[in-house]
Amino acid sequence: xxxHDPERADFIVDFYRFTLAExxxxxxxxxxxxxxxxxxxxxxxxxxxxxxxxxxxxxxRPRGKCWCYCHYQASSDLDI
Numbered sequence: 001x002x003x004h005d006p007e008r009a010d011f012i013v014d015f016y017r018f019t020l021a022e023x024x025x026x027x028x029x030x031x032x033x034x035x036x037x038x039x040x041x042x043x044x045x046x047x048x049x050x051x052x053x054x055x056x057x058x059x060x061r062p063r064g065k066c067w068c069y070c071h072y073q074a075s076s077d078l079d080i
Contacts, residue, residue, distance in 0.1 A: 011036055012048070015035045032044045032048075
């Protein structure tokens, strides 16, 4: 984990929120990488996996679906 991981994770969540609001569908991994300023899609996968598995998860990944089908879940809908 780098010192930028929490900042990037927050930016990814904001980017998902914005893209879903604007287009009605989540961004692809490549779109997310470009928006966040990462050259590697594997780094985006790292953040997405962390955001879907933490106890405070804010992104959902339906079983068997690719990352581009992740959907933002408002934190007020979470059981924290």
